[in-house]
Amino acid sequence: MGRAPCCEKMGLNKGPWTKEEDQILISYINENGRGNWRALPKKAGLLRCGKSCRLRWTNYLRPDIKRGNFTQEEEDTIIKLHQALGNRWSAIAATLPGRTDNEIKNVWHSHLKKRLIPQQDHQGQAVRKTQPEQGTNKALSVEKPKFHCQDSNSSPVKIIVSKQEPGTNNQSSSLQYSSSDDISSSLSFTDATTTTTIPDNPTEIYLTNSGDGDSVSNKHQELDQDIWHDVVSSQDHSLSPVLHRGGCGFNPFTNDDINFWCDLFTRTEDISHLLEF
């Protein structure tokens, strides 16, 4: 894998873009489209490196960029997705049309991180308290499962590990796991008091809202209304976990992203931190 050669520094502008430079870049892309970024500045007559042009375009000049403050909903989305995805700014940005990864990163560092500090302190305690003994998370011996999502109502969520599509009549082979269950896997809950053995390796995992709130806490009710409702909702997308917000109908996820979610759920040592809002 070759390293990109450092662009020619000699004679190239750096720093803030002027209006004239912006106009040249916009005009060029409007006429010729986004082609080879490296060749673009030369063709457009800009004394900038291609990388700088790409950044300026994607972070500032793109016509679909949404300007202005983030809405409460957008901020909530960022917080939740950051909880789940970490610093994958581009993945987070993909769920917020008109927002760039750079912008989200800035907002996170300047606003949201600070806002969360008191909560994280509290959360950190809670997580430590429920931390499982080392080695109790055994790997679930399954083929990479499919995740299915179903949102039936707003009551507390349960995760159902199942070979059966939810909603079908025959649920006999399904197992339901709530926050109090240990499914003897990396997909476990750390405040487990019992151990449940999965009789068959599930080939598919359904994330459903069971509607039964007796065994789950208020925290998980929040989870249902926030994470699951937003992140893995919609029966229309039951075959792939989809980030689907605001009715935009934008599905940023491909099969690779399904793999990502599978990986996330099967590899995470402690999913409970996702639940501890």
Next chain:
DNA sequence: AACAGCTTCAACCGCTGTCTT
């Protein structure tokens, strides 16, 4: 009004992944 400290955000830097030759 002047200064210092803080915050914001556009832009840069270096790295990695992917595609092409």
Next chain:
DNA sequence: GAAGACAGCGGTTGAAGCTGT
């Protein structure tokens, strides 16, 4: 398979603006 070229990503920086004293 190796190496080059390129796009994209995340971390970091620094100038500009803001706020408090």
